[in-house]
Amino acid sequence: MTRSVAVCLVSGGMDSAVCAAIAARDYTPAFLHCNYGQRTEQKELAAFHALADHYEAKARLVVDFQHLKIIGGTSLLSDGPPVPTGTTPGGGIPSTYVPFRNGLLLSTAAAWGEVLSAKRIFFGAVEQDSSGYPDCREEFIAAMSDAIQKGTKPDTDLKIEAPLVRLSKGAIVKRGLELSVPFHLTWSCYTGNDRACGVCESCHLRLKGFAEAGAKDPIPYVP
Amino acid sequence: MTRSVAVCLVSGGMDSAVCAAIAARDYTPAFLHCNYGQRTEQKELAAFHALADHYEAKARLVVDFQHLKIIGGTSLLSDGPPVPTGTTPGGGIPSTYVPFRNGLLLSTAAAWGEVLSAKRIFFGAVEQDSSGYPDCREEFIAAMSDAIQKGTKPDTDLKIEAPLVRLSKGAIVKRGLELSVPFHLTWSCYTGNDRACGVCESCHLRLKGFAEAGAKDPIPYVP
Numbered sequence: 001m002t003r004s005v006a007v008c009l010v011s012g013g014m015d016s017a018v019c020a021a022i023a024a025r026d027y028t029p030a031f032l033h034c035n036y037g038q039r040t041e042q043k044e045l046a047a048f049h050a051l052a053d054h055y056e057a058k059a060r061l062v063v064d065f066q067h068l069k070i071i072g073g074t075s076l077l078s079d080g081p082p083v084p085t086g087t088t089p090g091g092g093i094p095s096t097y098v099p100f101r102n103g104l105l106l107s108t109a110a111a112w113g114e115v116l117s118a119k120r121i122f123f124g125a126v127e128q129d130s131s132g133y134p135d136c137r138e139e140f141i142a143a144m145s146d147a148i149q150k151g152t153k154p155d156t157d158l159k160i161e162a163p164l165v166r167l168s169k170g171a172i173v174k175r176g177l178e179l180s181v182p183f184h185l186t187w188s189c190y191t192g193n194d195r196a197c198g199v200c201e202s203c204h205l206r207l208k209g210f211a212e213a214g215a216k217d218p219i220p221y222v223p
Numbered sequence: 224m225t226r227s228v229a230v231c232l233v234s235g236g237m238d239s240a241v242c243a244a245i246a247a248r249d250y251t252p253a254f255l256h257c258n259y260g261q262r263t264e265q266k267e268l269a270a271f272h273a274l275a276d277h278y279e280a281k282a283r284l285v286v287d288f289q290h291l292k293i294i295g296g297t298s299l300l301s302d303g304p305p306v307p308t309g310t311t312p313g314g315g316i317p318s319t320y321v322p323f324r325n326g327l328l329l330s331t332a333a334a335w336g337e338v339l340s341a342k343r344i345f346f347g348a349v350e351q352d353s354s355g356y357p358d359c360r361e362e363f364i365a366a367m368s369d370a371i372q373k374g375t376k377p378d379t380d381l382k383i384e385a386p387l388v389r390l391s392k393g394a395i396v397k398r399g400l401e402l403s404v405p406f407h408l409t410w411s412c413y414t415g416n417d418r419a420c421g422v423c424e425s426c427h428l429r430l431k432g433f434a435e436a437g438a439k440d441p442i443p444y445v446p
Contacts, residue, residue, distance in 0.1 A: 061293065067286040071335050093376055099337040100330055103374050107326035112294050114322040140374035147370045151326050151363035153316055 003028045005059070006120040007159075009105055012047030013188040014206055015164055018176040019124030020055055022163050023185035025179075030059035030116055034105055036098065037069030040192040050185040059116065063108055068098060093132050094201060096190060103144065106160065110148045113158045121148075121160045128166050138165050168184040169205050170212025177215060184218040195220045226251045228282070228365055229343040229384075230336045232328055235270030236411040237429055238387055241399040242260035242347030243278055245386050248402075253339055254330055259321065260292030262414040273408040282339065316355050319413060319423060325358035326367065329383060334372045335382045341353060344371075344383045351389050361388050392428050393435025400438060406440040418443045 006027035011034075023029050033048040034183040047064065052060045055110050102125065109121040134140065142209040145160040152158060164172055164179045164183040176183060178193040188206045189196035229250035231243040234257075245250050256271040268285065275283045325332050332344040348359040357363065368383040375381060387395055388446065411429045412419035419426050421444040433439060433440040 061290065064287075067284065067331065068334065071282065071338050093290040097376075098334075100334040100371070100374055103330035103333055103370065104327065107323055107330045108290070110326055111291065111321075111323040115294050134376055135374040137373065140370060143366065143370035143373045146365060147326065147366035148323070150360065150366045151323055151358040153320075153357055 004115050005030055005118040006122050007032055007109045007116065007118050008122045009109055009124065010045040010048050010051055012051065012186060014069055014183060014186050015124040015126055015172060017051055017181050017183065017186045018172050018179065019122050019164055021176065021179040021181045022050060023122040024055045024179055027120060029057045030118065031057040032109055032112060033062045034108065036065040036101065040187065040190065043187045043192050047185055047187040054182050054185060061112055064097065065104060068101065071099065093134065096201065097133050102184055103114070106144050110152060110158060114152050114156045118158060121158060123162045124164050125162050126164050126167065128168060141165065159161055168212065169209030173209040173213035173215060177213065195222045197222055200210065228253055228339050228341040229345050230255055230332045230341050231345045232347065233265035233271050233274055234402055235274065235409060237406060238347040238349055238395060238410045240406065241395050241402065242387055242411045243274060243400065244402040244404045246345040247278045250343060251342065252278055252280045253333060253335070253352055254280040256285045257288055257328055257331065258285065259288040259324065259370065263410065263413060266410045266415050270408055270410040277405050277408060284335055285292050288327060291324065294322065316357065319424065320356050320424050323358055329367050333375060333381060337375050337379045344381060346383055346385045347387050348385050349387050349395065351391060360424060364388065389421065391435065392432030396436035396438060398431040400436065418445045420445055
């Protein structure tokens with residue numbers, strides 16, 4: 001029996017790698033990555049291709065949203081303000097939030113998915129144990145899935161799956177270990193150096209996940 | 224009193240010009256245009272800038288979605304199959320449909336609108352008297368507006384307005400004439416020549432609108 005195609009949004013980080021591993025069990029994965037002038041563009045792109053090779057994704061697409069750099073409004077951009085360390089005081093939305101980025105990513109996945117006759121878009125957003133970005137919330141994902149259903153052809157049947165959205169970072173690492181995810185190929189740090197900084201919010205959440213799972217993160221960190 | 228900002232999606236065609244004229248009555252317009260490798264990219268971009276000058280839009284943004292050319296699936300692309308003439312037999316979705324293009328456009332407008340603290344996105348989609356594209360339907364626009372509300376910051380309040388969605392092409396031309404829209408600056412034809420072809424579906428709908436309004440289209444057509 002021929003497998004259906006699933007578009008997998010793969011940033012190159014830990015969560016998207018676990019999400020792609022879940023997709024690859026049941027679907028033929030088509031790997032999609034987005035550059036948008038972020039500080040770690042080259043590191044993330046290398047991780048994307050390494051993961052695409054690992055999961056033998058024949059279909060892969062890299063999209064440039066350089067206009068997000070012009071639009072601005074985020075410290076993740078290479079010419080933006082500095083990336084903060086740790087979690088955001090008061091639980092607000094951190095300066096690393098990229099305006100409606102995930103809406104753009106999911107729309108691109110929908111466009112590609114419609115041409116590929118894909119049945120699913122796999123999206124590794126995490127709501128429960130995350131930075132509080134509004135475009136990672138389950139209610140946003142459900143609304144976007146509805147918009148994609150209504151804005152594509154009647155014979156297109158493309159749904160978003162976000163299997164990590166309710167998981168803690170520890171549960172995500174455990175799930176990844178069960179699925180033999182090659183965590184050594186992934187990159188989560190918001191800075192673009194050879195070693196992960198260990199102090200930005202993304203490193204903070206990643207390290208928390210490995211600690212909760214009782215496992216050692218295989219990537220190198222600044223001592 | 225300071226006016227709120229509205230992001231206006233302006234292709235350079237007749238409908239988007241009328242939509243921008245409606246927006247400019249009550250809001251400070253921010254003009255947004257998208258290139259995606261379509262045959263008429265240069266003609267449309269020139270029309271966009273001419274309209275932005277006319278409506279004195281200080282904020283303007285041109286975005287390149289060249290990946291839509293890679294994704295393909297449409298005859299509107301410069302290396303796609305030929306653009307058909309007239310209406311689509313059987314009322315199906317014509318080959319000029321660009322997969323989920325309007326989802327991408329509206330997501331980009333949401334990203335820019337959030338940074339600009341805009342209150343509205345003006346979108347000149349037409350459902351009632353159109354080519355039958357799924358991403359021009361009112362139910363899609365409502366779903367996308369909901370997704371934008373849920374996927375942006377709590378203090379962002381950005382809604383999509385689609386004032387033409389239920390109008391006939393004749394009613395759109397009449398509305399434009401009332402608002403003194405500079406129709407001579409617009410370009411609707413799917414081919415990229417000096418004169419509009421008069422036979423593609425877009426010309427067909429435009430000419431129908433002027434005929435219904437009892438007015439003469441000021442742009443030149445192939446004799």
